[in-house]
Amino acid sequence: xxxxxxxxxxxxxxxxxxxxxxxxxxxxxxxxxxxxxxxxxxxxxxxxxxxxxxxxxxxxxxxxxxxxxxxxxxxxxxxxxxxxxxxxxxxxxxxxxxxxxxxxxxxxxxxxxxxxxxxxxxxxxxxxxxxxxxxxxxxxxxxxxxxxxxxxxxxxxx
Amino acid sequence: xxxxxxxxxxxxxxxxxxxxxxxxxxxxxxxxxxxxxxxxxxxxxxxxxxxxxxxxxxxxxxxxxxxxxxxxxxxxxxxxxxxxxxxxxxxxxxxxxxxxxxxxxxxxxxxxxxxxxxxxxxxxxxxxxxxxxxxxxxxxxxxxxxxxxxxxxxxxxxxxxxxxxxxxxxxxxxxxxxxxxxxxxxxxxxxxxxxxxxxxxxxxxxxxxxxxxxxxxxxxxxxxxxxxxxxxxxxxxxxxxxxxxxxxxxxxxxxxxxxxxxxxxxxxxxxxxxxxxxxxxxxxxxxxxxxxxxxxxxxxxxxxxxxxxxxxxxxxxxxxxxxxxxxxxxxxxxxxxxxxxxxxxxxxxxxxxxxxxxxxxxxxxxxxxxxxxxxxxxxxxxxxxxxxxxxxxxxxxxxxxxxxxxxxxxxxxxxxxxxxxxxxxxxxxxxxxxxxxxxxxxxxxxxxxxxxxxxxxxxxxxxxxxxxxxxxxxxxxxxxxxxxxxxxxxxxxxxxxxxxxxxxx
Numbered sequence: 001x002x003x004x005x006x007x008x009x010x011x012x013x014x015x016x017x018x019x020x021x022x023x024x025x026x027x028x029x030x031x032x033x034x035x036x037x038x039x040x041x042x043x044x045x046x047x048x049x050x051x052x053x054x055x056x057x058x059x060x061x062x063x064x065x066x067x068x069x070x071x072x073x074x075x076x077x078x079x080x081x082x083x084x085x086x087x088x089x090x091x092x093x094x095x096x097x098x099x100x101x102x103x104x105x106x107x108x109x110x111x112x113x114x115x116x117x118x119x120x121x122x123x124x125x126x127x128x129x130x131x132x133x134x135x136x137x138x139x140x141x142x143x144x145x146x147x148x149x150x151x152x153x154x155x156x157x158x
Numbered sequence: 159x160x161x162x163x164x165x166x167x168x169x170x171x172x173x174x175x176x177x178x179x180x181x182x183x184x185x186x187x188x189x190x191x192x193x194x195x196x197x198x199x200x201x202x203x204x205x206x207x208x209x210x211x212x213x214x215x216x217x218x219x220x221x222x223x224x225x226x227x228x229x230x231x232x233x234x235x236x237x238x239x240x241x242x243x244x245x246x247x248x249x250x251x252x253x254x255x256x257x258x259x260x261x262x263x264x265x266x267x268x269x270x271x272x273x274x275x276x277x278x279x280x281x282x283x284x285x286x287x288x289x290x291x292x293x294x295x296x297x298x299x300x301x302x303x304x305x306x307x308x309x310x311x312x313x314x315x316x317x318x319x320x321x322x323x324x325x326x327x328x329x330x331x332x333x334x335x336x337x338x339x340x341x342x343x344x345x346x347x348x349x350x351x352x353x354x355x356x357x358x359x360x361x362x363x364x365x366x367x368x369x370x371x372x373x374x375x376x377x378x379x380x381x382x383x384x385x386x387x388x389x390x391x392x393x394x395x396x397x398x399x400x401x402x403x404x405x406x407x408x409x410x411x412x413x414x415x416x417x418x419x420x421x422x423x424x425x426x427x428x429x430x431x432x433x434x435x436x437x438x439x440x441x442x443x444x445x446x447x448x449x450x451x452x453x454x455x456x457x458x459x460x461x462x463x464x465x466x467x468x469x470x471x472x473x474x475x476x477x478x479x480x481x482x483x484x485x486x487x488x489x490x491x492x493x494x495x496x497x498x499x500x501x502x503x504x505x506x507x508x509x510x511x512x513x514x515x516x517x518x519x520x521x522x523x524x525x526x527x528x529x530x531x532x533x534x535x536x537x538x539x540x541x542x543x544x545x546x547x548x549x550x551x552x553x554x555x556x557x558x559x560x561x562x563x564x565x566x567x568x569x570x571x572x573x574x575x576x577x578x579x580x581x582x583x584x585x586x587x588x589x590x591x592x593x594x595x596x597x598x599x600x601x602x603x604x605x606x607x608x609x610x611x612x613x614x615x616x617x618x619x620x621x622x623x624x625x626x627x628x629x630x631x632x633x634x635x636x637x638x639x640x641x642x643x644x645x646x647x648x649x650x651x652x653x654x655x656x657x658x659x660x661x662x663x
Contacts, residue, residue, distance in 0.1 A: 082378040113550035
């Protein structure tokens with residue numbers, strides 16, 4: 001999704017103002033003039049300056065650059081679906097990994113994305129997802145000793 | 159001398175050699191595949207190196223990045239799609255050579271100049287780093303503050319074609335670095351009561367998100383049929399190569415030097431080195447009309463430059479802890495996690511590790527000739543890997559890698575946020591390398607700034623009282639005023655080469 005630079009600038013200025021306002025709540029260091037608020041405040045001021053410059057540039061270019069140009073980047077509805085599937089699958093992983101366990105969740109994530117990206121081919125996608133999940137699980141739990149959540153398969157795995 | 163022998167023992171350990179070999183194959187495959195960059199290869203490697211001893215970890219990163227930068231030339235020459243951004247500068251030339259039936263020669267030039275460039279960069283690294291470290295030992299917080307500022311300014315203004323957007327990216331990175339317990343007073347900032355944010359935004363998930371998840375999202379959006387590999391023999395890669403290289407021997411030397419110097423400059427890496435040396439080669443060529451039309455000359459210059467930049471980038475990283483490109487930014491993050499603070503003291507306390515870096519550079523670039531030849535022979539198979547299958551697997555790998563650092567799904571959350579941020583930034587022309595530089599250098603900049611402010615008692619002139627600090631400070635201010643003047647006059651201060659992307663090698 002492409003947006004006009006002026007809009008990015010507005011977002012940045014608002015973000016920076018909120019940030020500076022928040023630093024006002026930081027305590028001062030006793031006996032020092034410079035506390036934890038100083039550096040974030042300087043960053044915030046820099047962001048405001050940069051944001052204002054972007055607003056100026058975006059305003060000057062408003063004839064060429066539309067405010068929001070979703071079509072240029074997102075293309076068809078199908079492409080948008082593929083794009084949103086990436087963050088959505090990560091959110092689902094975060095929610096499901098503990099209750100379901102790594103193997104089931106990872107298989108689900110792989111299977112769903114493979115199906116979507118390849119446009120079908122359910123059988124081979126099932127198998128690829130299964131093999132990759134088992135390899136990754138084995139490598140990370142056995143060699144790198146990462147405690148991946150066992151979840152529902154706890155009784156089978158251990 | 160004992161340190162060199164100790165380093166040799168570290169690297170020639172059979173297990174380390176096996177790691178180097180696997181890293182080389184991994185780098186070649188990832189680099190050759192379009193859409194998977196050398197930086198992404200490094201980012202995906204980091205969760206695994208996290209569990210290794212420092213020597214094999216560093217050797218793996220060095221080898222992977224060197225191989226990936228070369229391998230980017232393979233898909234550039236065969237498909238006209240640079241496998242990594244570092245190959246973009248001369249993709250027209252190498253592809254037109256393929257169209258003329260010279261794919262073998264084009265790939266041969268890329269392979270041999272890459273190896274020579276890599277060796278040259280490594281040589282300069284081995285010679286310059288220890289000497290510079292002697293100087294760096296006398297640096298105080300003032301010098302480090304200005305050095306970091308100078309490095310970050312270079313990253314923003316030289317390495318990007320839109321200085322304001324580079325600045326925004328850098329400031330966002332610095333802001334992300336302030337999240338968590340602050341360095342001077344120990345007060346939790348911007349944590350909103352979250353205990354997991356108190357330790358700050360973990361570097362590895364952030365970096366995987368920006369360099370890998372963002373890339374997977376871009377793949378999801380792209381569509382179209384897979385390009386087909388031209389049906390040409392790729393057997394006699396070295397045939398007639400000697401004559402070409404001898405003819406352009408001066409170009410080779412020039413490409414090496416430009417590449418190393420650009421690599422040393424903080425924030426500009428292999429891709430910028432290739433653009434600059436290609437432009438220089440064209441400017442001074444006797445036959446500039448051959449550039450972009452399948453001439454071998456630019457290939458020699460830029461093919462050597464992007465690999466020599468890798469060695470150059472390690473110089474400021476090892477000596478000052480200031481990354482020369484996004485790959486060394488990742489390396490610095492890794493070193494910090496291993497409890498090794500990059501900087502001149504490493505040269506005193508752990509010289510064998512530094513020699514291990516130098517040796518792995520030489521080894522990787524010597525291995526590049528046989529392994530790179532193998533990769534060229536197998537190019538058709540590598541390039542036919544179905545990315546619709548590969549990308550979900552990469553995403554799962556990102557998830558496990560981000561989880562493994564602290565064993566919480568919170569890391570996956572950080573990766574997700576940073577991935578979405580990187581996707582939107584790239585869509586809108588904001589470079590993402592400065593964000594990573596900001597995250598890595600943020601704590602160092604703030605600590606040295608606060609220490610200096612307290613030492614100078616708020617007197618900004620105190621920042622200019624020591625001679626080296628004064629020089630670095632003035633240099634930084636000159637860059638800034640140049641850019642601001644350019645902005646006021648209403649044109650970009652630094653004219654970037656057309657189509658030059660931000661540094662993401």
